[in-house]
Amino acid sequence: MKKFIRSLLVFSSVIVLSACGATTPDNAEDEAQSSEQASEESTDAASGASEQEEYTDPSELENKYDLVIVGAGGAGMSAALQAKEEGANPVILEKLPVAGGNTTKSSGGMNASETKFQEKEDIEDSNDTFYEDTLEGGQETNDKELLRYFVDHSADAIDWLDNMGITLNNISYSGGASVQRIHRPEDGSAVGGYLVEGLLRNVNENDIPIFVNTDVTKINEDNGEVDGVEVEIDGDAQTIEADAVAVTTGGFGANEEMIEENRPDLEGYVSTNSEGSTGDGIKMIEELGGQTVDMDQIQVHPTVIQEDGTLISETVRGEGAILVDHEGQRFFNEMETRDKVSEAITELPEENAYLIFDDALADRAKQVDFYKEQGVVESGDTIQELAQEIDLPEDQLEETLADWNETVDNEDDQDFGRETAMDYDLTEGPFYAIQIAPGIHHTMGGVKINTNTEVLDEDDQVISGLYAAGELTGGLHGNNRIGGNAVADIVIFGRQAGSQATTFAQENK
Ligand SMILES: Cc1cc2nc3c(=O)[nH]c(=O)nc-3n(C[C@H](O)[C@H](O)[C@H](O)COP(=O)(O)OP(=O)(O)OC[C@H]3O[C@@H](n4cnc5c(N)ncnc54)[C@H](O)[C@@H]3O)c2cc1C
Structure with a gap:
């Protein structure tokens, strides 16, 4: 595969997180972040983050793939890697010049229970306790089915990352967690840059095509079946057919209009989010009749x-x-x-x-x-x-x-x-x-999915061939996201989207 090199703007923070700072349900993840410029400045002291990664040459974009993944954040790359593992040939389409999205900015860590790393340190935790802690944090407004799936698959997600050389074995306390549960890179540095660099390295090693500057503008469907997307790549419009589409475009924390529409009281608020967090996926899915939940639950x-x-x-x-x-x-x-x-x-x-x-x-x-x-x-x-x-x-x-x-x-x-x-x-x-x-800071609402990450319409019926994972989905966090749960969300449900979309694509070729 022909490749070209671009600088990866990883937020590879030198920041070492302090466990003692985590004292309230909301201060869990210690989300220090920076501008992209500053991120580059801090790469020297980063935990293993490389400065260069590869993206696929635009001329190689084909007209048809098994699975199109929209957005190259943590959820999108997790979906692609899982899909490839299960025999699909996915493509990742990213509108910005670099992969990473909000995932790059995350620094606190990833929550998971019953992990091998917790066991090694004699930390007693259980999926049930993780479930209860999250439910308490969300004041019982969380989607309980999504939450159950989430906690039960968290340890496996930590192992999956570890097997790809993304090792989150430094465990700490975080707010809202009754035991040490937030998993971070070994040196305690920021999770986001390390995770994005690791996922991208694996995407490259697995020869998964990843196109940047490729804006997905519409999800296509025919007779109720999703069958591809419209893209603009370097200013040119193109239709790409697909057996299934997984949307992983992140939240809408950088879209002032959507923020005001859903929370007029937040008009004029500055945002900590990546410029790519404009809610595109939510809007495209709504156009297909997809249902949204908790859109007014915006974490400030x-x-x-x-x-x-x-x-x-x-x-x-x-x-x-x-x-x-x-x-x-x-x-x-x-x-x-x-x-x-x-x-x-x-x-x-x-x-x-x-x-x-x-x-x-x-x-x-x-x-x-x-x-x-x-x-x-x-x-x-x-x-x-x-x-x-x-x-x-x-x-x-x-x-x-x-x-x-x-x-x-x-x-x-x-x-x-x-x-x-x-x-x-x-x-x-x-x-x-x-x-x-x-x-x-974070948009907790978004499109409604089931535990298979299938997108549901207004009647709670599955939109055939359409999957979604990550910050663009709603329900898991309820009205208050526990710090460390968003990174867990994107890996756990990102993988599930890759897996389910692959099965669908294989059965509906
Ligand atoms: C400053 C900060 C710190 C944080 N710290 C933590 C933390 O420590 N722990 C934690 O659990 N959570 C944390 N969060 C939240 C967490 O980082 C995000 O919720 C999560 O990373 C979102 O991942 P995602 O894959 O869903 O979306 P993203 O990582 O945002 O990726 C979505 C991608 O889709 C692309 N895209 C969007 N629209 C299109 C389109 N039309 N066509 C093609 N591509 C498109 C975007 O450009 C982007 O690259 C933090 C958030 C911020 C802002």
Whole structure:
């Protein structure tokens, strides 16, 4: 197969995640991320991420495949690899110049229960406990059938990745999980870059054609049977026939219009998402009569840089940072769930706040080095100097820090009832501030599927030949996604989509 080389913009973070930062159901995955530019800058210290991967030459695009996979994120590449393993000849079509999507940005890890790595470390977990934890996190609004399939196939997904040289054997606590369950690369670094690089390497080794700059604009059907897609590749339109189509185009966190349509209250929010997360798959499936669920369940993250959507990891608060308003005063329990902290910030007159922390915290939370490189961290040798830098009342900020340090000493937050992440005071200069406000983070709703990843129509009937997996689907997370479950979702249901679509294609040739 003729190939051409492109730079892979992997987010191969140097960030080592801190388990002690994970203290609430929502802060589970510690989703530090960056712009793609910064990602490239951090590849040196990455865990095994290569800088170059191969994509198929556009001239090799054929008119017919067994299985067309739309979108080259974690779900799409998992689907393709599983399909190939089961005898299909799939093709992956990706609209951006590189593979990875939101998957590249994920950093916390992948949840799984009853894994060999947990067993090795004598971590007692069960699929039932994973099920219960997720249900509790989603306030029992999760699709229980999808959830059952999900937990029961999580350990197998970890083994499958390991067999391909993608080893997630560093296990930690994450919020919402009652035991150590979040699986990360051996060195504790970000999962996303490592996973995308590993999947892409396997896609290449298995000679699975993967076309970038290939925008799928429509899913075709004939007499109720899906039979291919329309694409635009380098500006040219082309029809590609297929025995089955698996849609893995990710969520709609970067599509302002769709966000506003489903959640008018989130109008104008910045997004942490990849530019490819525009809900294309959801729209194309809706055109075919596909059903959607939970479209208004959009996860907002409270600490996002407004200029570029960079997410400030919850580890910073988990390690002891406080939030102050423009008066220099605390205003909320910083360790409350994402939705509540976000709301409290939005209710401030300026609709933004400052994360305040000291040098000792910056040492504990390695992410801060990256934020400093990004130029988003203000500093002062003393609290007074910091207050001057960010234009807050000096005396008030000093008083707030003094009160906070007393609160930590007494382990009693009488003002806001914070109970966790109070192990360290903020006394060691220099002192730091990062201005943040809420941002769109994850779209939990999407197209309705069954456990075979078959897409269902408004009458809950299967749309023949059409499969979907990953963030474009809805139901699994209910109204609150537990951190670490999205990466598990894309591998588990991505594989299932590859497998089921292959069986369908083989039976309906
Ligand atoms: C900053 C950040 C940090 C996160 N951290 C974590 C974490 O630590 N743990 C966790 O579990 N979850 C995390 N998440 C969530 C998780 O990363 C995503 O939900 C998941 O990776 C989505 O995978 P996917 O394969 O469904 O979609 P994506 O990875 O987004 O891939 C979809 C692909 O489809 C392509 N595409 C879209 N439309 C078309 C089209 N019309 N034609 C062709 N291609 C198309 C896109 O360009 C993209 O490449 C994080 C998310 C963000 C934004």
